[in-house]
Amino acid sequence: MEKIIVQGGARLRGRVKVHGAKNAVLPLIAASILASRGNITILDVPLLEDVKTITQLLQSLGIFAELSENQVLINAEKLSTTEAPYELVRKMRASVTVMGPLLARKKHARIPLPGGCAIGSRPIDLHLKGLEALGAKFEIGHGYVEGHVPDRLKGARIYLDFPSVGATQNIMMAATLAKGRTVIENAACEPEIVDLANFLNAMGAKVRGAGTDEIRIDGVDFLRGTEYTVIPDRIEAGTYMVAAAITRGEVFVEGAISNHLTPLIAKLREMGVHVLEGENGIHVRAEGELKPVDVKTLPYPGFPTDMQPQMMALQLIAKGTSLMTETVFENRFMHVEEFKRMGGQIKIDGRTAIIEGGRPLTGAQVKATDLRAGASLILAGLAAEGITEVTELHHVDRGYVDIVGKLQALGASIERVNVDEGEESSVQQHSYA
Numbered sequence: 001m002e003k004i005i006v007q008g009g010a011r012l013r014g015r016v017k018v019h020g021a022k023n024a025v026l027p028l029i030a031a032s033i034l035a036s037r038g039n040i041t042i043l044d045v046p047l048l049e050d051v052k053t054i055t056q057l058l059q060s061l062g063i064f065a066e067l068s069e070n071q072v073l074i075n076a077e078k079l080s081t082t083e084a085p086y087e088l089v090r091k092m093r094a095s096v097t098v099m100g101p102l103l104a105r106k107k108h109a110r111i112p113l114p115g116g117c118a119i120g121s122r123p124i125d126l127h128l129k130g131l132e133a134l135g136a137k138f139e140i141g142h143g144y145v146e147g148h149v150p151d152r153l154k155g156a157r158i159y160l161d162f163p164s165v166g167a168t169q170n171i172m173m174a175a176t177l178a179k180g181r182t183v184i185e186n187a188a189c190e191p192e193i194v195d196l197a198n199f200l201n202a203m204g205a206k207v208r209g210a211g212t213d214e215i216r217i218d219g220v221d222f223l224r225g226t227e228y229t230v231i232p233d234r235i236e237a238g239t240y241m242v243a244a245a246i247t248r249g250e251v252f253v254e255g256a257i258s259n260h261l262t263p264l265i266a267k268l269r270e271m272g273v274h275v276l277e278g279e280n281g282i283h284v285r286a287e288g289e290l291k292p293v294d295v296k297t298l299p300y301p302g303f304p305t306d307m308q309p310q311m312m313a314l315q316l317i318a319k320g321t322s323l324m325t326e327t328v329f330e331n332r333f334m335h336v337e338e339f340k341r342m343g344g345q346i347k348i349d350g351r352t353a354i355i356e357g358g359r360p361l362t363g364a365q366v367k368a369t370d371l372r373a374g375a376s377l378i379l380a381g382l383a384a385e386g387i388t389e390v391t392e393l394h395h396v397d398r399g400y401v402d403i404v405g406k407l408q409a410l411g412a413s414i415e416r417v418n419v420d421e422g423e424e425s426s427v428q429q430h431s432y433a
């Protein structure tokens, strides 16, 4: 078993570069299924577990997909099947976004029901409702959802009861090859939606309005290969911004796009953190006491739910009472119990956590319950007295490339060890010395 060991106390200094966004590259790889002609090259791809999984998923469909360094090369001219394997879909919920492209391209798809995860049941009813509006028919049974298209998908006006990111992506992708115009109302507005629309248009699609709550897609007959660079990961960037603030350090987050992070920047400033937005990144500096702050997660452009656990770690060190309200997922407070093991004073009232911040955090053995919870425990460990050990690292590896190396480079006393192989941690030896 591997664990991350953190000795708290170091003030982070230096610069860290963020890479391509997990939540942008996954739909881009799924969308590649739509290209019946030519090669697709996607650049600045993060070598994350989820990226490896979705690449394997395309390979299992008979598509040529090769992940090397920070790029993926895909040729989807041939597909041998339209059924996704259970063992891959089980590992990654985002697999459901191959549904729309398969229905549009091959009029059939059979996908294992993605199931929920730590943060909620995560149903796909909005995906299916939207795809049905385009003419797909679904049957659910034996743990699978099977869709087929009797004729050709036809454009429709679709209203999403909730601005679901995944449902918006699945419907948008399917609509690119439908006959006529599709309008998605109450669409998700995330930067990852805009990135997907730009990618689809580079393949010859006609998508307009991405980034607003109304997206119009005029269907075309085929899509072709292209070369495309993914947008930087705003959640990875935000995680390192909080790392700088929680250690009272000074860090330049290279590649971060500040207008993708407006609510986080506003909240950090409200706490007294200095944030400088530059052309090539964001400079974060914190010193002295931080002020408590109330945060509510919302669909974009609101405060991102994927930054909720990391922000809660920062609220824990701000003297006074802070509130964190999670409105997007129904069960995204699993990290609270782990924070309590570190001395965090937190009470949960429905969808709101009441954080009594400012008491010293103490290092403890804690476990990641989802990928952002794992990151937040590492952040708390950076500010805690003593040693924190974080396990269940497969969660962290889904969303962060070399988080230990990047934090070490900023001066953190942190290591990743494999206890099964009896690896020793110099962090612990150093701290006990």
Ligand SMILES: CC(=O)N[C@H]1[C@@H](OP(=O)(O)OP(=O)(O)OC[C@H]2O[C@@H](n3ccc(=O)[nH]c3=O)[C@H](O)[C@@H]2O)O[C@H](CO)[C@@H](O)[C@@H]1O
Pocket: 022, 023, 024, 026, 094, 120, 121, 122, 123, 124, 125, 126, 127, 128, 162, 163, 164, 165, 166, 167, 305, 306, 328, 329, 330
């Ligand atoms: C791979 C990826 O991009 N993941 C992101 C994506 O997840 P994902 O696309 O799964 O998130 P959604 O925006 O769809 O989910 C938001 C809420 O809508 C609900 N819902 C969703 C679909 C549906 O058919 N029915 C339904 O009820 C979900 O249960 C959840 O409560 O957006 C989330 C919200 O920004 C982020 O936290 C995830 O990091």
Ligand SMILES: C=C(OP(=O)(O)O)C(=O)O
Pocket: 022, 023, 093, 094, 117, 306, 371, 372, 399
């Ligand atoms: C919830 C997240 O991702 P996923 O939807 O892949 O679980 C996340 O990136 O925080």
